Amino acid sequence: xxxxxxxxxxxxxxxxxxxxxxxxxxxxxxxxxxxxxxxxxxxxxxxxxxxxxxxxxxxxxxxxxxxxxxxxxxxxxxxxxxxxxxxxxxxxxxxxxxxxxxxxxxxxxxxxxxxxxxxxxxxxxxxxxxxxxxxxxxxxxxxxxxxxxxxxxxxxxxxxxxxxxxxxxxxxxxxxxxxxxxxxxxxxxxxxxxxxxxxxxxxxxxxxxxxxxxxxxxxxxxxxxxxxxxxxxxxxxxxxxxxxxxxxxxxxxxxxxxxxxxxxxxxxxxxxxxxxxxxxxxxxxxxxxxxxxxxxxxxxxxxxxxxxxxxxxxxxxxxxxxxxxxxxxxxxxxxxxxxx
Amino acid sequence: xxxxxxxxxxxxxxxxxxxxxxxxxxxxxxxxxxxxxxxxxxxxxxxxxxxxxxxxxxxxxxxxxxxxxxxxxxxxxxxxxxxxxxxxxxxxxxxxxxxxxxxxxxxxxxxxxxxxxxxxxxxxxxxxxxxxxxxxxxxxxxxxxxxxxxxxxxxxxxxxxxxxxxxxxxxxxxxxxxxxxxxxxxxxxxxxxxxxxxxxxxxxxxxxxxxxxxxxxxxxxxxxxxxxxxxxxxxxxxxxxxxxxxxxxxxxxxxxxxxxxxxxxxxxxxxxxxxxxxxxxxxxxxxxxxxxxxxxxxxx
Numbered sequence: 001x002x003x004x005x006x007x008x009x010x011x012x013x014x015x016x017x018x019x020x021x022x023x024x025x026x027x028x029x030x031x032x033x034x035x036x037x038x039x040x041x042x043x044x045x046x047x048x049x050x051x052x053x054x055x056x057x058x059x060x061x062x063x064x065x066x067x068x069x070x071x072x073x074x075x076x077x078x079x080x081x082x083x084x085x086x087x088x089x090x091x092x093x094x095x096x097x098x099x100x101x102x103x104x105x106x107x108x109x110x111x112x113x114x115x116x117x118x119x120x121x122x123x124x125x126x127x128x129x130x131x132x133x134x135x136x137x138x139x140x141x142x143x144x145x146x147x148x149x150x151x152x153x154x155x156x157x158x159x160x161x162x163x164x165x166x167x168x169x170x171x172x173x174x175x176x177x178x179x180x181x182x183x184x185x186x187x188x189x190x191x192x193x194x195x196x197x198x199x200x201x202x203x204x205x206x207x208x209x210x211x212x213x214x215x216x217x218x219x220x221x222x223x224x225x226x227x228x229x230x231x232x233x234x235x236x237x238x239x240x241x242x243x244x245x246x247x248x249x250x251x252x253x254x255x256x257x258x259x260x261x262x263x264x265x266x267x268x269x270x271x272x273x274x275x276x277x278x279x280x281x282x283x284x285x286x287x288x289x290x291x292x293x294x295x296x297x298x299x300x301x302x303x304x305x306x307x308x309x310x311x312x313x314x315x316x317x318x319x320x321x322x323x324x325x326x327x328x329x330x331x332x333x334x335x336x337x338x339x340x
Numbered sequence: 341x342x343x344x345x346x347x348x349x350x351x352x353x354x355x356x357x358x359x360x361x362x363x364x365x366x367x368x369x370x371x372x373x374x375x376x377x378x379x380x381x382x383x384x385x386x387x388x389x390x391x392x393x394x395x396x397x398x399x400x401x402x403x404x405x406x407x408x409x410x411x412x413x414x415x416x417x418x419x420x421x422x423x424x425x426x427x428x429x430x431x432x433x434x435x436x437x438x439x440x441x442x443x444x445x446x447x448x449x450x451x452x453x454x455x456x457x458x459x460x461x462x463x464x465x466x467x468x469x470x471x472x473x474x475x476x477x478x479x480x481x482x483x484x485x486x487x488x489x490x491x492x493x494x495x496x497x498x499x500x501x502x503x504x505x506x507x508x509x510x511x512x513x514x515x516x517x518x519x520x521x522x523x524x525x526x527x528x529x530x531x532x533x534x535x536x537x538x539x540x541x542x543x544x545x546x547x548x549x550x551x552x553x554x555x556x557x558x559x560x561x562x563x564x565x566x567x568x569x570x571x572x573x574x575x576x577x578x579x580x581x582x583x584x585x586x587x588x589x590x591x592x593x594x595x596x597x598x599x600x601x602x603x604x605x606x607x608x609x610x611x612x613x614x615x616x617x618x619x620x621x622x623x624x625x626x627x628x629x630x631x632x633x634x635x636x637x638x639x640x
Contacts, residue, residue: 077444124628131387131443132631135583139623142576146617261576265451272448302463308456315448316437 080137086259088244275324357488367601376549392571398557419558427550586636
């Protein structure tokens with residue numbers, strides 16, 4: 001993955017030339033087209049199941065891609081990233097239920113809460129290396145999960161936040177309307193992905209890659225490694241929290257499972273499935289996993305076996321994520337073509 | 341929070357004895373699982389995420405053997421031997437393929453097997469709760485120590501786990517095989533160059549780890565209910581134990597497991613709903629103050 005990334009780094013750093021303009025606006029153009037396609041989907045199909053599927057993809061996609069900022073770009077294997085997914089869902093749900101403020105205010109307030117919590121937890125965690133970082137993040141995740149379970153008077157305990165989340169109309173957007181919710185989820189997904197793409201391609205994003213490949217050298221070059229890691233930890237938490245909010249809006253509630261460690265495990269799994277060396281790998285992984293989950297549960301009650309075998313195929317057979325595999329295959333073909 | 345109950349218990353010897361033994365039971369079972377985990381990590385440098393499944397299989401193997409033969413000793417033997425064989429096969433066929441690969445790949449293979457093993461148990465033994473029942477030999481009057489109730493089976497359980505700890509500790513530090521294993525953990529290339537089959541060592545260590553977890557499951561079968569997925573909470577807790585004690589340290593696993601057992605049994609009195617939270621809080625505190633764990637070596 002590292003070699004592939006290094007190769008990409010050379011071609012993607014914008015040089016002076018005609019391509020710069022194209023490269024600067026390419027991502028925005030792709031995002032606009034993707035949004036137009038997704039948003040016009042309800043015009044062609046009345047299938048509620050398909051729209052629901054896209055909404056779930058938005059929630060998990062935001063979460064998984066933000067995890068890739070940590071795992072793939074910075075080399076921080078977080079095992080507790082799901083805590084911010086849960087935190088987003090719960091904060092948003094609680095603010096809407098208790099305070100009854102407009103949705104955008106609750107949205108911003110939730111992001112602010114997430115940023116503070118992530119900064120505190122991150123400040124403790126990012127000092128630690130590799131496996132210890134993974135364990136401490138896992139411990140914090142479980143701490144938040146136990147807090148949700150035990151603080152039943154506030155969070156509803158193991159029953160979750162019930163009674164529905166109120167969704168008042170704002171600026172003509174009515175999120176209790178299924179189509180409105182669908183378009184809003186797509187918009188959040190695309191905006192989130194675009195923002196994360198900007199982070200990944202910015203000089204800061206390349207600093208992160210350098211920290212991943214050689215933290216000591218980055219430090220010698222005058223980069224404050226701790227601060228860079230903490231910054232990306234908080235940024236990634238914000239996008240995970242966004243995913244949690246989409247999920248909370250979708251199911252109109254929040255459940256302790258959102259903060260359980262399996263969400264983090266699924267996030268890692270999605271990343272491996274899709275591939276961590278391409279920006280859209282986690283998105284591909286999300287669609288794959290959700291498709292897999294949906295189809296397999298329809299055919300057999302033993303979906304663990306089927307899912308396990310598929311994972312084994314990826315881990316032992318391909319030895320990399322799907323999009324990584326495709327990207328390398330194309331790279332090989334191009335090399336072969338140039339050699340001729 | 342119920343601090344009165346905790347204070348009340350601490351001032352009564354009967355309650356103190358009861359809670360301490362229940363803490364020791366939890367701790368000893370955790371130790372058996374965690375020591376296998378720490379051993380596998382120390383030698384193979386692999387975090388065996390599927391370790392809880394061996395605990396589960398140990399319990400189910402023991403239950404089936406007990407139902408077929410009616411012999412408790414045979415049930416324990418079956419639980420331990422069955423998981424040892426399973427561990428050997430699992431390591432040789434699957435895990436050995438991902439050594440040197442990304443840590444995430446290793447975790448992924450283990451995660452796949454957690455899913456598969458849980459469903460296998462569901463297919464063979466059914467999804468409902470099962471129980472093995474207390475063997476007749478132990479259905480006797482409990483002992484009373486300082487007013488506290490201690491079932492005799494608990495004493496056997498603590499004894500077996502302690503014996504395993506002693507045998508393991510002495511075996512690793514004194515015996516020839518123990519020395520080879522430690523050498524393989526330190527420098528597998530050199531050990532292999534000296535004509536020792538490291539693949540066999542790796543398989544053996546994995547089998548040993550699986551066996552210890554299986555033994556823990558078999559020992560727990562009479563006192564806990566059996567269900568697919570039962571290995572999971574044990575896995576998470578034994579992770580906490582190894583992390584607190586220090587990855588790769590047997591003494592650390594013992595101390596960590598006992599501490600965690602006591603936290604659980606006394607914590608359930610003082611903070612009935614936040615018992616799990618206490619464990620994680622403890623883990624966070626240890627890791628933040630000493631990232632390598634209480635007995636971990638620096639830069640391991």
